[in-house]
Amino acid sequence: MRRLAWLYMLNLPALLAGCQLGYYSQAMNGHFALMGKREPVAAVLADPDTPAEVAEQLAFSQQVIAWAWPHLDLPVDDVYHQYVALEQDAVLWNVLAAPRWSLTPKTWCYPLLGCVSYRGYFDRARADQEAAALAEDGMDTWVGGAIAYSTLGWFADPLTTPMLNRSRPALAELLIHELTHRRIYIANDTRFNESLATLVGREGALAYFADQGIHLNEEALVQRDRAERAFMAIVEDTREALSRLYESSEDPQLLAAEKARIQQQARERFRQEQTDNPALAGYRGFFDGPLNNAQLNGVSDYNGYVSAFARLLTQCQRDWDCFWQQVDNLADLTDAQRKQALQDFHGTDSYPATGIGRPDPAYPDP
Secondary structure (H helix, E strand, O other): OOHHHHHHOOOOHHHHOOOHHHHHHHHHHHHHHHHHHEEEHHHHHHHHEEEEOHHHHHHHHHHHHHHHHHHHHHOOOOOOOEEOOOOOOOOOEEEEEEEEEOOOOOOOOOOEEEEOOOEEEEOOHHHHHHHHHHHHEEEEEEEEEEEEOEOOOOOOOOEEEEHOOOOOOHHHHHHHHHHHHHHHOOOHHHHHHHHHHHHHHHHHHHHHHHHOOOOOOOOHHHHHHHHHHHHHHHHHHHHHHHHHHHHOOOOOHHHHHHHHHHHHHHHHHHHHHHHHHHHHHHHHHHHHOOOOOHHHHHHHHHHHHHHHHHHHHHOOOOOHHHHHHHHHHHOOHHHHHHHHHHHHOOOOOOOOOOOOOOOOOOOOOO
8 A cells, every 4th residue: 555656657638637637746745855855764774863772773674674585585685774753643645435335445546556455645634535526426435544555666765753653573574565566566456566565574474583682572473463364354244244235135225234244343342352352452543443344344455365375385394495486477367367366375375464554563572
């Protein structure tokens, strides 16, 4: 949900017209305003006025970046070696939308980038305005903050304060997630891109700490995984119930009443399961949301193929060269062939989910 590479490749005279002008302008202005505030990490670390917690996180980030290239074969040149101090808790806000009686996401299409199921704004008010306009057209909408985005290697992406305000394992996971987008990106396939980055971020972070000999609290990891599985089970069961509902009737009153019942059922299930699984409390904010089609779609985009990629990594005996070769093979397929191959890999295995809605800290600090 964080790519803006298309901003720099557009034929502006032809495309910055009509209702698109305002959107492209805010995106370009927001990005370049952010880039203009960058400071070299080395300079920030050398500044005696830099808060100790910021310096520690910046130093840690450089260690992860340096490790990711030789161990995960991820491109790290000219990325995350600069820092932008921000007071806000997100870098940009993404608008997601879907028809009121369908789980098919609305997409926005751009040259070279392809079609994606979100639209990013650097101004929260602008994002809310877009969501409100879509709601007036009968769409379910959801606005979610993003603490990072990738320009897919076109620019030197900086670290930001919201990125550093995480536990170290969660920061490592985020950095590796974003580096994955720089290695491979398939136009028009949000679920492939995000699920792959989710898997590589998660497994890469665990591999980093293991390689460094840093012990993570195993019991906390087990609790985290259990909570994530429970969270995803509620989300997927809710999506399935809504899908069956939308296929069963065209009566708007019946659809509205049953949809509200299914959403309330999800909230009640969350509260009940939280009693036996306290770690689920980290997802309370998600269930305080509308639980509409747009919000539920966001979770699926980040996790839909995660178990498939996990099985692929296992088949490669956790050899990353083998894994990336298999990923490249998938990328060479047609969209239909790739989707079928990933569904075949998916099987019945369960895998902990990460991404939208997952609370940070995902891990305890080592």
